[in-house]
Amino acid sequence: MEKIKNKIFNEDCLIGVKKIPDNSLDLVIADPPYCLGKDYENNSDKLNSEEYLKWTYEWIDAIIPKLKDTGSFYIFLSWQYSPEIFSYIKNKISMINEIIWDRRVPSMGGSTRKFSSVHDNIGFFVKKDKKYFFDIDSIRIPYDEETKKARMRSIFVGKKWLEVGYNPKDIWSVSRIHAQAPERQNHPTQKPLEIIERMIMASCPIGGIVLDPFMGTGTTAIAAINTKRNYIGFEINKN
Numbered sequence: 001m002e003k004i005k006n007k008i009f010n011e012d013c014l015i016g017v018k019k020i021p022d023n024s025l026d027l028v029i030a031d032p033p034y035c036l037g038k039d040y041e042n043n044s045d046k047l048n049s050e051e052y053l054k055w056t057y058e059w060i061d062a063i064i065p066k067l068k069d070t071g072s073f074y075i076f077l078s079w080q081y082s083p084e085i086f087s088y089i090k091n092k093i094s095m096i097n098e099i100i101w102d103r104r105v106p107s108m109g110g111s112t113r114k115f116s117s118v119h120d121n122i123g124f125f126v127k128k129d130k131k132y133f134f135d136i137d138s139i140r141i142p143y144d145e146e147t148k149k150a151r152m153r154s155i156f157v158g159k160k161w162l163e164v165g166y167n168p169k170d171i172w173s174v175s176r177i178h179a180q181a182p183e184r185q186n187h188p189t190q191k192p193l194e195i196i197e198r199m200i201m202a203s204c205p206i207g208g209i210v211l212d213p214f215m216g217t218g219t220t221a222i223a224a225i226n227t228k229r230n231y232i233g234f235e236i237n238k239n
Contacts, residue, residue, distance in 0.1 A: 005209055005230040008221060013213035013234040014059055020232065022065045026133065026208030029199055029220050030063075031076040031191055032056065053081065057088055063213060064092055070133045072203040073125040076101075076191065082121040089125055096132075097124040101195065103176040122172075124203075133208075138201040140165035168198065190216060196223040204229050 003024060009016045035052040047055065067073060073093065077085055086095065099122035110116030126132035142165040177183060177190050196219050204210050206228050212220035215233030224231035 003209070004232055006232075008215055008218065008231075008233040008235060010236070010238055011234055012236050014062055016234045017059075017062045017066065017213065020066045020211070023068050024209065025066045025211050025232075026068060026071050026229075027200065027204040027210040028063055028067060028071070028073045029196060029210060029212050030074065030214060031212070031216065032059070032214050034078040035081060036078065049081075053084060056081075056085055059213060060085075060089060060092070063211070064127070066211065067093075067127045069128045069131050071127045072096075072132055072134075073123075073127075074199050074203070075123045075125075077121045077123065079117065079119075079121055082123070086121075086123050089123065093125045093127055094129045095123060095125050097170050098122070099124060100171045102171060102173040104173060105176070133203060133205055135202055135205075136167050137164060139168055139198050141168060172198075191219055193219055193223055193226075196220055197227055200224060200227050200229055 003021065004019060033052075035047060035049065064073070073089075075085070075089070082098075086098070089095065101120040101122055103118055103120065105116070105118040143162065172195060174192050174194050177192055183190075183193060200210055200220075200223050204224075204227075207230070209230045209232060210220060210224050212231065212233045215221065215235040216237075218233070221231045221233055
């Protein structure tokens, strides 16, 4: 079967994924409904718990075989269902990290009967433990000049890490997309381009293929274009 790339299909990913050959994808980035009752102009986020988990396991089972042995799988979730879903995926492939996305929610308002939730949970999984692609140098964070100066003692001079920067940790503090932001689209849970680009650069080689089964506003496609990768997407909402 000929490889599909650089296309977004207006169809359910459970139907569309059948056209993707097994062992053909370098990366999957999935941002599914969280089962929190959000309005996606359909009922996809309004299932009961049992229905939601059954549906989630079904699309996960359909997508994992499409990954290459060097492939990776990132999934956005909320704390409500991440324990069950992470445990399920760990029975299929290997978990490398749980990343906490700190959405930088302003310190005002919020619940008065519990601690306010201001993060998303991101699971980072790989098809094969020792084979997966990961380019840490492409996502290093430069040290500021003050830090560089403080570390220029003789024992640090010439150290590669001081020049190329440090590797990102498992807490990502990136602001959510505000209503006035230039990249904001009419979507209740749009993810920042910065986060998706980091995932792609780290876990998909240049020229590789990344699948987004819930494409939404197309952030993954834009990130793939910006980083010289190919994309495939499914999105049931025509708009």
